[in-house]
Amino acid sequence: MTNHLIEASDLTLRYGKKTALDGVSFAIPKGRVYGLLGHNGAGKTSLMRALVGLLPADGRLSVLGLDPRRQRGELLGQLCYIPDVAVLPRWARVHELITLMSGLQPRFSAERARALLKRTSVGLDDKVKNLSKGMVVQAHLALVAAIDARLMILDEPTLGLDVMSRKGFYELLIDEWCDGERTVLISTHQVEEVETLLTDVLMLDEGRLVLNISLQDMDQRFVALAHDPAQAEAVAAAHPLLRYRQQGGRGAAIFDLDSHDSPPEHVLGLGERIRPNLVDLFMALTRKPALAPSQS
Amino acid sequence: MQQSWNDSAPIYQQLADRLAVQLLDGAPPEGDALPSVRQLAGQYLINPLTVSRALQALVDKGLVESRRGQGMYVTAGARERLRRAERARFLEREWPTLRARLARLGIAAADLDWKEQQ
Numbered sequence: 573m574t575n576h577l578i579e580a581s582d583l584t585l586r587y588g589k590k591t592a593l594d595g596v597s598f599a600i601p602k603g604r605v606y607g608l609l610g611h612n613g614a615g616k617t618s619l620m621r622a623l624v625g626l627l628p629a630d631g632r633l634s635v636l637g638l639d640p641r642r643q644r645g646e647l648l649g650q651l652c653y654i655p656d657v658a659v660l661p662r663w664a665r666v667h668e669l670i671t672l673m674s675g676l677q678p679r680f681s682a683e684r685a686r687a688l689l690k691r692t693s694v695g696l697d698d699k700v701k702n703l704s705k706g707m708v709v710q711a712h713l714a715l716v717a718a719i720d721a722r723l724m725i726l727d728e729p730t731l732g733l734d735v736m737s738r739k740g741f742y743e744l745l746i747d748e749w750c751d752g753e754r755t756v757l758i759s760t761h762q763v764e765e766v767e768t769l770l771t772d773v774l775m776l777d778e779g780r781l782v783l784n785i786s787l788q789d790m791d792q793r794f795v796a797l798a799h800d801p802a803q804a805e806a807v808a809a810a811h812p813l814l815r816y817r818q819q820g821g822r823g824a825a826i827f828d829l830d831s832h833d834s835p836p837e838h839v840l841g842l843g844e845r846i847r848p849n850l851v852d853l854f855m856a857l858t859r860k861p862a863l864a865p866s867q868s
Numbered sequence: 869m870q871q872s873w874n875d876s877a878p879i880y881q882q883l884a885d886r887l888a889v890q891l892l893d894g895a896p897p898e899g900d901a902l903p904s905v906r907q908l909a910g911q912y913l914i915n916p917l918t919v920s921r922a923l924q925a926l927v928d929k930g931l932v933e934s935r936r937g938q939g940m941y942v943t944a945g946a947r948e949r950l951r952r953a954e955r956a957r958f959l960e961r962e963w964p965t966l967r968a969r970l971a972r973l974g975i976a977a978a979d980l981d982w983k984e985q986q
Contacts, residue, residue: 605915739913747910752917768879768914787918791878818875847875 576601577723577755578623582631585618585779592618593629594779600772602722603752607766608759609854610776616759617656619776620727623757624653636723649678652716656727656759660708662701666694669715677719685718688748692740706737713741717749724749724756730765742769767850777858787850794853795835798824799843806842810835814856818846826856880921883914887922891931891942892950902932902940929953 578600585593592615600606610616622629625640625647633640638647660669666689673680689696692710700708709729716724730738746769749756760766773790775783785793799807804823808815811833812825826848827835873882887902896902905923909916923940926932931946970976 603917605917742913743910746913746915747906750909750916751906768873768912768918771915771917787879788921796875847878849875 576634577636578757579634580623580631581633583619583622583629583633584631585615585622585627585629591779593622595631596776596779596781597631598774598781598784600755600757602755604755604771605750605769606755606757606772606774607763607770608757608774608776609761609763609850609858610759611761611858613778614776614858615779616761616776617727618779620653620655620725620757620759623725624648624651626655650723651721652719652724654712654716654726654729656731658709658712658727658729660700660712662699664700665696666698666700666711667696669700669711670696673715673718679720681718681720685715688714688717688744691744691748704737706733706740709733709737710741710744713744717744722754724754726756726758728759728761730760730762738765742766745769763854764849764851770850773850775854775857782857783853790850790853791847793828793830794848795827795829795840796824796846796848796852797827797840797843798822798846803842807839810839814852816852816855824852826852879914880918880925883908883912883919883922884925887926888929888931888950891926891946892954894947896942898942898944898946900942901938902942904939 576599578598580599581597583593583596584591594615596615596619608616608619618627618629621627622633623635623640625635625644628641635647636650638650640647664672670682670685673685674682686696689711692707692714694703694707694711694714698707700711703711713726713729730741733741742765745756745758758766758769767787770787772786773783774781794813797807797812798818799822801823807823807825810825810827812827812835813831815823815825818824824843824846827839873879876882877885890896902908902923903911905916905919908914908919908922912919923932927934927940929949930943931950932940933943935941
């Protein structure tokens with residue numbers, strides 16, 4: 573037995589010549605808020621579909637102790653999943669969806685769904701087609717969160733929502749799902765919005781897992797240094813992962829203390845240590861060389 | 869969309885500082901309970917682990933204490949301890965900068981308005 577809800581080892585997935593996932597390995601324990609970050613086309617959706625058995629990936633994969641390819645039916649009865657193309661039937665009223673879910677999902681609680689929906693502005697008699705996009709997503713979250721499960725997988729759930737709807741969505745998620753036991757894996761490319769929500773980060777770039785770290789460890793491993801213009805050259809010479817400007821225009825750089833060319837001690841004295849934020853780190857680790865000549 | 873966090877310190881530290889400022893203002897007062905981890909997580913949109921770390925930082929400073937099964941409570945004397953720590957920090961870190969600026973501008977103590985605004 574293992575304590576991990578998900579164990580993936582060397583997952584590889586190709587569409588013809590294109591490699592969607594390239595030897596991805598990771599393990600996800602309980603009680604976490606995992607962010608799956610990547611640009612469009614980085615492999616986020618492919619990975620999530622593989623996790624729920626909708627795409628066949630090579631390698632070893634165990635989700636809730638099950639093999640998603642062979643035991644997909646059993647697996648889908650035990651986890652909450654909102655795909656990126658999630659749609660609720662437009663003709664249905666919300667209370668009809670509750671009835672539908674009760675019939676489909678053995679672990680679904682209609683009572684809990686109604687309680688969760690009370691927190692939203694969605695009424696039980698509302699028709700899906702009359703709801704705003706933000707309300708539909710909140711209703712969807714309320715429905716899947718009413719499944720008694722240990723794992724929730726959300727693929728770009730807030731894409732296309734306005735700021736108030738996104739905030740409402742995350743509030744519902746944090747309040748009603750994250751209890752220290754259950755885990756959620758949430759993919760997004762709107763990194764700045766989820767940074768404080770996450771306990772851990774998986775970063776995908778062109779199918780490869782370029783970072784798998786807890787936010788707590790991130791503060792230890794990556795050092796951001798704000799410096800005066802006079803130090804810019806010395807900082808640049810120490811091979812930072814990324815150089816950028818803070819709000820206000822002060823120069824800053826991020827160093828990886830784990831890398832083979834981590835900066836010598838004196839470099840860290842050239843400026844003031846600040847918190848490396850996830851957006852900057854994301855840019856540093858997934859940045860593609862602009863207009864790079866194709867290597868064919 | 870969220871409360872703004874800056875990049876001066878880790879998020880848990882910033883949350884701890886923010887809660888400490890509220891304690892200094894008497895919210896909540898000594899002996900009273902702090903909001904639960906889940907309430908704080910929902911309010912600030914921060915994951916519960918980070919909220920717990922922030923609360924632990926306040927415990928380490930002796931400002932709040934954990935009562936088994938009941939959550940976190942503001943300790944007796946927390947405000948005074950906090951005030952002393954803030955005073956020390958002001959005198960050590962902020963005052964030298966401020967004094968240098970006053971000197972540069974030629975402002976003496978008598979030039980300053982010491983009456984408290986209502």
